[in-house]
């Protein structure tokens with residue numbers, strides 16, 4: 210059964226405060242960093258954005274690392290990209306850009322900074338390198354992988370193309386550079402429906418190959434007349450949610466609005482109030498300000514959206530991404546201090562991967578894809 214954390218409990222500093230497992234207290238002392246007057250002056254303004262998840266007693270353990278990272282960023286001419294699934298301390302206190310992986314990589318490509326520190330997982334750092342080949346891209350932990358990206362290789366895509374000649378390959382951005390390089394066009398969870406329809410129109414076909422997320426493919430297939438061929442990759446965070454979990458949330462939190470990510474199984478989408486990308490979920494909360502909301506996605510995202518929506522009560526379904534959680538304040542500090550671990554992408558491979566990303570960016574902007582919960586996955590969907 211899924212663990213639920215009600216963020217409203219944190220506001221009352223109840224004994225359950227530390228039930229939030231999204232945070233592991235940093236060992237500031239191990240780095241010889243102290244909470245002194247200077248650190249307090251440099252970080253006090255940042256505390257307001259994380260006070261809903263970090264107690265005043267805990268803050269002196271975070272602040273010295275946050276101050277040290279923010280100083281190192283200036284020394285190294287670096288920016289930190291903070292994905293929506295980073296813990297609130299990283300997202301709010303050291304991140305220069307915040308959002309989804311593609312949005313972050315695009316922002317980083319525009320700045321003059323020489324160094325990019327990826328607050329996210331390895332495929333995201335590769336995308337940053339592909340879009341910023343002249344910058345040094347660092348990933349704070351070599352353990353920050355991804356079950357979805359690991360589900361498929363470039364060789365797999367070559368075999369699929371040989372089996373379905375003449376059909377375009379649309380690849381979700383949550384893939385390695387090697388897989389993107391074998392693809393015709395990339396997509397995100399926000400634009401997947403629009404990309405599938407646009408590429409089918411351009412190629413004059415009625416079927417496309419959409420890789421590698423089985424559930425995203427099924428959810429897209431339910432919303433379009435274009436036939437979908439897909440792969441059995443899954444996000445180990447989103448695949449855990451079930452329709453029973455949603456029923457349980459509705460029973461224990463009447464009136465809560467449930468927003469799901471399209472990497473969730475279709476039966477979860479069918480019983481949720483709204484389905485969209487991380488950006489679309491965040492926009493929904495900003496726009497509608499529901500009294501009580503549940504984000505069916507990685508646990509930390511609720512903490513981060515809550516920072517901008519203090520009057521909304523967030524019930525957190527606590528599924529953590531073990532890969533994202535490899536990125537800690539300490540790991541970021543060490544990455545900047547020692548300029549480690551640099552991510553490189555072989556230039557010829559990067560050029561081919563960039564072509565697939567650029568093909569997506571060249572499409573006219575479309576509103577975030579709407580996943581109508583009433584629509585069902587067609588029998589024609591083919592899983593390889």
Ligand code: SF4
Pocket residue numbers: 294330354355356357358383444445446447507530531532533
């Ligand atoms: S949340 Fe899922 S898709 Fe994102 S990095 Fe973790 S395993 Fe991969």
